Amino acid sequence: MMFFNGPKNEPVLCRAFPTYLDGAALLWFSKLPEGSISSFEDLARSFIDYFAVSRIYVHGSDYLGTIKQGQHESLKDYMTRFADATVEIQDLDPTVHLHTLKAGLRPGKFRETIAITKPKTLEEFRERAAGQMEIEKLREAQKSDKQPHRRDEEKTFRSPGSRDTKRPSKPTSKYNTYTRFNTRRENIIREILNAKIIKPPARAGNYQDQRFVDRTKHYAFHRKFGHTTDDCIVAKDLLERLADQGLLDKYIESRKGKGGKLRQSRAQASSG
Incomplete structure (x- = not known):
């Protein structure tokens, strides 16, 4: 919008810039010494230098090597968490993406299957992962079906003098409000x-x-x-x-x- 109103007009650029600021950025602008800005380039450089420490850190591809599937984490949750991390990385090499994704799998049958079949592309890996996720989904459904019967049996055979084990209470917050952060x-x-x-x-x-x-x-x-x-x-x-x-x-x-x-x-x- 600023360049549309005057791409080579320094006064227009400098006057339009603060209209898009608020909060800490607007406070910074209001405290600039009079006569300290002679061009829009000066204004832009001062702004970037002052707020450089506030930049959100962006991970590189090496960070993907630290992402590992948890012992009890489903394959779906692991791949979702991995995908969230890849969004932050620019120009990610597909080969690096695939290698770190496979390396982060926990030891087990699916990792052994991947080691044997050796998928060469992300598409091939996702196809095999889709089958494994269906298996995990089926297993979870079977567990859910068995749990109600097991609880009924526990109630039936529980001795009269036994006491129910109380579930630990959920912790309560010590704060009424929370700070708003610029990242998750x-x-x-x-x-x-x-x-x-x-x-x-x-x-x-x-x-x-x-x-x-x-x-x-x-x-x-x-x-x-x-x-x-x-x-x-x-x-x-x-x-x-x-x-x-x-x-x-x-x-x-x-x-x-x-x-x-x-x-x-x-x-x-x-x-x-």
């Missing part, structure tokens, strides 16, 4: 784990019995099923504490309204 919480968790800002949990969360959860949803922080990492209360509270400590500023578009008083009041609220 799952990506932030993965990056701060790789950067060793935090350590992986010593033990996976046990507040959800894995027999009664939605196995189509996997949360990488605890390596469990039941919901996504973006919905994991433990992970969300952890990221909120790190944000209050100022360790996640590059993932936050604007710190407006999140000064020391707000951090102090939220810390008091969470302790209460």
Whole structure:
């Protein structure tokens, strides 16, 4: 729009640019010293230099080698998670894509099948994966059919004096509101784990019995099923504490309204 109104008109470009800014970017523009900008090139360079640290980190193809199928993760969930990562990588070589996809498979019959058949293209791999996913889907359906009968049998043969084992209660959030990040919480968790800002949990969360959860949803922080990492209360509270400590500023578009008083009041609220 700016170039349409005047591609070679420096004053038009410089005056039109701030009309598309808001939040931290608009605050930055309002504090530019008078007379410090002599051309649109100066304005663009100053803007890029100031906000360079806020750029979202984009992974390279080497990152795909770190993606592994979980011990209890379905092939469908693994391939979906792998596909999400490939979207961030520009000009990804199909050969590298296929190699890392196969290398990330957990040991088992399907990996052995792939090693024997040696699919040479992604299309061939997806065809064989489609058959395996149908098998996994059928197995899950059979398990679901058997579970109600098993529970009825447990109720029938349970001794009168026995007590039902209580399911662990679901944790509650310590915060009323959460910070809005410029990328998914799952990506932030993965990056701060790789950067060793935090350590992986010593033990996976046990507040959800894995027999009664939605196995189509996997949360990488605890390596469990039941919901996504973006919905994991433990992970969300952890990221909120790190944000209050100022360790996640590059993932936050604007710190407006999140000064020391707000951090102090939220810390008091969470302790209460």
